[in-house]
Amino acid sequence: MFAxxxxxxxxxxxxxxxxxxxxxxxxxxxxxxxxxxxxxGGAVTQTPESAGLFHLYEHMMFKGNAKYANERECTExxxxxxxxxxxxxxxxxRVNYFFTxxxxxxxxxxxxxxYAVRTPKMxxxxxxxxxxxxxxxxxxYYTQPGRILFAGLSKHLFPDYPWQLDSSGIPEVVxxxxxxxxxxxxxxxxxxxxxxxxxxxxxxxxxxxxxxKKIYGDWKNPKTDVPKIKVPTKNPTNNVKKIVYANPNxxxxxxxxxxxxxxxxxxxxxxxxxxxxxxxxLLNDPxxxxxxxxxxxxxxxxxxxxxxxxYYSTQRASGQIGFYAAMLPNQxxxxxxxxxxxxxxxxxxxIPRMLQADSFTEDEIKMTVRRMEDAQIYxxxxxxxxxxxxxxxxxxxGADYFFDYTKNISKVTQKxxxxxxxxxxxxxxxILLVSLNPANFEKYKAEFEKDGYEILTQENAYWWGNQKxxxxxxxx
Numbered sequence: 074m075f076a077x078x079x080x081x082x083x084x085x086x087x088x089x090x091x092x093x094x095x096x097x098x099x100x101x102x103x104x105x106x107x108x109x110x111x112x113x114g115g116a117v118t119q120t121p122e123s124a125g126l127f128h129l130y131e132h133m134m135f136k137g138n139a140k141y142a143n144e145r146e147c148t149e150x151x152x153x154x155x156x157x158x159x160x161x162x163x164x165x166x167r168v169n170y171f172f173t174x175x176x177x178x179x180x181x182x183x184x185x186x187x188y189a190v191r192t193p194k195m196x197x198x199x200x201x202x203x204x205x206x207x208x209x210x211x212x213x214y215y216t217q218p219g220r221i222l223f224a225g226l227s228k229h230l231f232p233d234y235p236w237q238l239d240s241s242g243i244p245e246v247v248x249x250x251x252x253x254x255x256x257x258x259x260x261x262x263x264x265x266x267x268x269x270x271x272x273x274x275x276x277x278x279x280x281x282x283x284x285x286k287k288i289y290g291d292w293k294n295p296k297t298d299v300p301k302i303k304v305p306t307k308n309p310t311n312n313v314k315k316i317v318y319a320n321p322n323x324x325x326x327x328x329x330x331x332x333x334x335x336x337x338x339x340x341x342x343x344x345x346x347x348x349x350x351x352x353x354x355l356l357n358d359p360x361x362x363x364x365x366x367x368x369x370x371x372x373x374x375x376x377x378x379x380x381x382x383x384y385y386s387t388q389r390a391s392g393q394i395g396f397y398a399a400m401l402p403n404q405x406x407x408x409x410x411x412x413x414x415x416x417x418x419x420x421x422x423x424i425p426r427m428l429q430a431d432s433f434t435e436d437e438i439k440m441t442v443r444r445m446e447d448a449q450i451y452x453x454x455x456x457x458x459x460x461x462x463x464x465x466x467x468x469x470x471g472a473d474y475f476f477d478y479t480k481n482i483s484k485v486t487q488k489x490x491x492x493x494x495x496x497x498x499x500x501x502x503x504i505l506l507v508s509l510n511p512a513n514f515e516k517y518k519a520e521f522e523k524d525g526y527e528i529l530t531q532e533n534a535y536w537w538g539n540q541k542x543x544x545x546x547x548x549x
Contacts (some may be wrong), residue, residue: 125242
């Protein structure tokens with residue numbers, strides 16, 4: 074088996090016969106090795122009936138397996154390996170487990186993750202105990218303003234499948250989880266054709282391949298394919314949906330506004346993501362036309378370019394586009410009218426201007442692409458930096474996307490950006506989200522309601538309902 078050529082020096086790529094992918098980044102600057110195993114799964118592969126089980130499964134990974142009987146033995150094994158840093162995460166597109174160890178222990182490190190991933194014990198008693206830990210995490214998040222905002226946005230921007238953005242999960246599902254359900258996740262998603270191993274540091278790629286073939290070569294795939302994910306609609310609303318949230322974390326001296334739309338997805342719209350990335354980088358030029366078009370609108374009371382911007386986030390099936398601003402209160406306008414003025418300026422002036430040839434010139438695009446290439450070089454200076462970035466992109470878009478990224482963004486033209494804007498941003502299906510201090514909100518609550526704003530609260534933000542309903546299953 075030979076390594077596939079990649080666009081990064083001393084980064085090697087293999088694929089075993091069972092479909093398991095292996096990526097090795099050599100860097101002998103320190104006698105350490107980074108070892109990670111990642112699974113395509115998490116929130117994006119959930120259903121309402123399984124929301125939270127990937128999160129719970131992640132916790133159970135460290136509770137014992139065929140070699141290490143319990144959590145204590147797992148911890149002792151990592152201590153003997155000389156683990157300096159370890160963790161496991163459950164995100165939107167990926168579940169991953171990783172640690173950094175002395176390079177001389179890399180074989181044992183690969184073997185450790187093999188036992189953890191392939192032969193988890195899933196003890197009934199441990200499951201009962203861990204449910205309490207996960208439930209405490211979920212309910213701890215329940216009252217956090219940032220979580221409430223994200224949950225409310227997800228519920229409206231992804232109405233078909235909001236659980237695909239909820240990696241923490243539902244208390245009810247976690248509370249009633251069974252060992253059989255977790256084993257079903259293992260047999261369906263924790264399989265070689267849906268997994269990848271990432272090794273970096275003071276290692277030799279050919280030696281790592283030998284180790285991985287020996288340890289993981291007999292890992293079998295199930296007879297059925299990994300289920301396909303469901304891609305949410307790009308048009309979640311019929312018009313601009315207005316939402317207001319009384320946020321205790323918002324300063325009384327500001328009104329925060331966000332305008333959010335669905336963007337291209339890594340699973341289905343990869344070609345569009347390159348223009349989206351270049352566009353979002355251009356948009357955040359502090360001296361560019363976007364910042365100027367909003368800061369020069371005096372009624373918005375945006376202090377300078379540091380208080381406004383835009384973004385695009387690439388995800389497997391939850392791409393988002395957003396514009397934001399922090400506005401000082403305008404004494405001549407109520408917060409309702411000021412937020413509506415932001416919406417009007419953005420939709421009638423700023424966004425249409427983006428299609429003009431002088432907004433994003435070819436020279437500006439070339440300079441921006443160069444900065445993006447330099448940023449990627451800086452981000453991937455270390456083996457761990459390369460692999461951490463590669464792992465996330467592997468889960469959402471595939472490894473080819475990562476290795477061909479620089480080549481593809483260098484091809485982005487002015488027309489590509491204009492096509493992206495026309496396809497995704499000139500759209501009435503969007504959300505205006507206003508966040509202001511509770512004391513200020515109370516003064517203008519009636520006006521927000523009269524203007525058609527939905528009031529976001531802890532009780533209505535979550536797709537799964539309120540705390541009582543989630544724990545008891547009542548009032549679905």
